Amino acid sequence: MPFAPATLSELARAGFDDVIDVRSPAEYAEDHLPAAISLPVLSNEERARVGTIYKQESPFRARKLGAAILARNAAAHLEGPLAEKSGAWRPLVYCWRGGQRSGAFATILREVGWRVETLAGGWQAWRRLVVARLYDRPVPSPVVVLDGDTGTAKTELLALVAARGLQVIDLEGLANHRGSLFGARPGGQPSQKAFEGRLAMALEALDPLRPVVVEAESSRIGELALPPRLWAAMRAAPRIAVSAPAAARAAYLARAYDDVVADAAALDRLIGLLAPLHPRERIAGWRAMAAAGAFVPLARALMEDHYDPRYARSRSRHGAPVTTLAADSLAPDALEALAGRLAAAVCAVTSSSGGPAATRPITAASASPPATIA
Numbered sequence: 158m159p160f161a162p163a164t165l166s167e168l169a170r171a172g173f174d175d176v177i178d179v180r181s182p183a184e185y186a187e188d189h190l191p192a193a194i195s196l197p198v199l200s201n202e203e204r205a206r207v208g209t210i211y212k213q214e215s216p217f218r219a220r221k222l223g224a225a226i227l228a229r230n231a232a233a234h235l236e237g238p239l240a241e242k243s244g245a246w247r248p249l250v251y252c253w254r255g256g257q258r259s260g261a262f263a264t265i266l267r268e269v270g271w272r273v274e275t276l277a278g279g280w281q282a283w284r285r286l287v288v289a290r291l292y293d294r295p296v297p298s299p300v301v302v303l304d305g306d307t308g309t310a311k312t313e314l315l316a317l318v319a320a321r322g323l324q325v326i327d328l329e330g331l332a333n334h335r336g337s338l339f340g341a342r343p344g345g346q347p348s349q350k351a352f353e354g355r356l357a358m359a360l361e362a363l364d365p366l367r368p369v370v371v372e373a374e375s376s377r378i379g380e381l382a383l384p385p386r387l388w389a390a391m392r393a394a395p396r397i398a399v400s401a402p403a404a405a406r407a408a409y410l411a412r413a414y415d416d417v418v419a420d421a422a423a424l425d426r427l428i429g430l431l432a433p434l435h436p437r438e439r440i441a442g443w444r445a446m447a448a449a450g451a452f453v454p455l456a457r458a459l460m461e462d463h464y465d466p467r468y469a470r471s472r473s474r475h476g477a478p479v480t481t482l483a484a485d486s487l488a489p490d491a492l493e494a495l496a497g498r499l500a501a502a503v504c505a506v507t508s509s510s511g512g513p514a515a516t517r518p519i520t521a522a523s524a525s526p527p528a529t530i531a
Contacts (some may be wrong), residue, residue, distance in 0.1 A: 159255060159277035165286050165361040172251040173274070179258050180280065188350035190251065190276075190283055191358055191382045197232045198227040198258050209223070221258075227258065231265050239266075247272040255279035258386060290357040291384040297365040298324060300390045301503050304373040304472070304479065305399035307464040308406030308456065308486045309336070309493075310413070311372045314399065317496035324369040331355045334379035337464070339417050339427055342378070360387075368507045375471070394508045397499060401484045407457035409487040418452045421479075431463065480506055 160204040166338045167487065168190075176187050176193040181204045182236075185195040199207065203226050211219035252258035255278045265272040276282060291458050303311050312329055319325040324393060332352055334340045347355070363369055371395065400470040401409075411418065418424055480502050484495050 160249060160274045161277035161282070162286070162449070163288055165357060168283075168286065169358065169361065170220075171249065172270070175248045176245050177248050177250045177262075179250060179252050179262050184280070184506060187348050188284070188354055190280070191354065196237070196262075198230045198252075198262050199223065200230075216357065220360045223257070224261070229466050231262055235265075235269070238508070242271070244270055245272075245275075247273050251276035251283070253279050254281045259415055261290045287350075287354050287357040290361055291353055291425055292386065294386075296369075296387055296390045297360060298367060298369040299507055300394040301370045302373050302391055302395045302396045303499070303504060305398070305401075306406065306468050307340045307460055308410040308413075308487075309399040309401050309407055309484075310492055311399065313335065313413075313492060314496055314499055315370065315372060316491060318370060318500050318503070321500045323500055324363055324367050326359045326369055326371050328356075328362075328371055328374055329380060329385070331341055331359065332363070332378040334381070334382045335376055335414075336378050338412060340429060343416070346379050346381055347428065349381055350527055356384070356387075370503055373400075382480060396479045396481050396483050397502050397506065399484060399495070399499075400481055403460060404495075405485065405487045406460060407453050410456040411452040412452055416458075418447070421447065435462065 164169065176190050177196050178189045178193040179196055179198045180189075180194060181197050181199055183199070183201045183202045185193075186490065207223045207226070210222060215401075222437065224306050248266070249257045249272060250263045252264070255276055255508070259275045259279060263273045263275045278285070303315060305311055312327065312335070315325045315327055323460075329336050333344060333346050335342065346352070349518050371391060374391070376383050417427075424447050425444055428440065428447060443455060443458060446452075446458065452531050481494065482498055482502060484491065487495075
């Protein structure tokens with residue numbers, strides 16, 4: 158019988174040695190199960206060719222051609238990526254809807270002697286579980302939002318408090334974007350579906366008896382939208398805002414965005430995108446600072462004239478209580494101490510609001526990273 162998990166947790170606990178996506182590379186690139194490896198039985202071009210014959214000529218001829226292509230590609234996988242798999246190997250195989258592609262490939266693998274299972278419903282079943290987690294069910298843990306003006310090291314602080322045992326979801330990490338005009342990261346953003354899959358697994362792995370800390374974001378991170386239930390929970394959540402002098406924030410930004418300032422042409426182009434929002438003289442001044450390599454003064458000017466006013470307007474729309482943590486420095490050694498204060502503040506705000514303590518003794522389950530299905 159095909160494997161038919163009822164929840165993402167059941168899927169995560171299944172313990173397969175590998176998860177194999179036999180769909181085309183284009184389907185895999187749009188979205189796939191966590192840790193799945195791509196072993197397509199039809200390439201993008203082959204899938205399009207078979208589909209055209211199926212619709213325009215003959216389903217029988219299309220299936221015959223598809224079977225021949227699948228057999229050749231399966232042989233290449235057996236002689237290549239799967240050549241060293243032992244007899245005890247236990248993979249999960251899936252295609253788009255758990256039909257012919259995964260079934261045919263699984264049959265070949267079973268004939269070799271491997272304990273193969275197919276995912277009932279294929280990728281579509283996975284997608285239904287993701288949608289149910291994100292859109293139909295509440296966020297399982299009380300949310301605490303880490304706020305603060307741009308340049309207050311919020312993303313780095315998330316990692317530091319996670320190392321202290323607090324539950325954290327790094328939304329910018331999942332979205333592969335730092336959440337601003339200058340926030341693009343190498344590799345680009347995942348698709349909306351892939352982002353939602355990552356986020357759903359992170360939410361499913363939470364211990365509901367402990368709060369989860371997330372960074373303050375708008376409803377979009379780059380090109381990706383946050384699910385409405387999570388966004389509503391973030392808007393209603395207590396906030397801990399980090400404050401620091403403008404000089405410390407500017408120095409931190411110049412250090413944290415070293416990949417951006419290293420590309421002079423890209424930096425100039427990004428500054429140019431702000432032209433509709435600011436006087437011509439200001440844009441010219443920013444471009445001159447960038448060209449001169451004056452990145453700390455540039456960061457401070459962007460903060461004071463662009464980001465800080467916008468953050469203030471956005472923050473005024475939130476009615477949730479705010480706890481402020483003042484920091485004189487954002488240097489690496491100072492961030493360690495600030496993270497300790499932040500962890501204590503999370504515990505304090507959740508206890509005072511009647512929620513669970515943030516740092517109760519950590520069990521093996523609560524200390525574990527998000528589960529995977531590989």
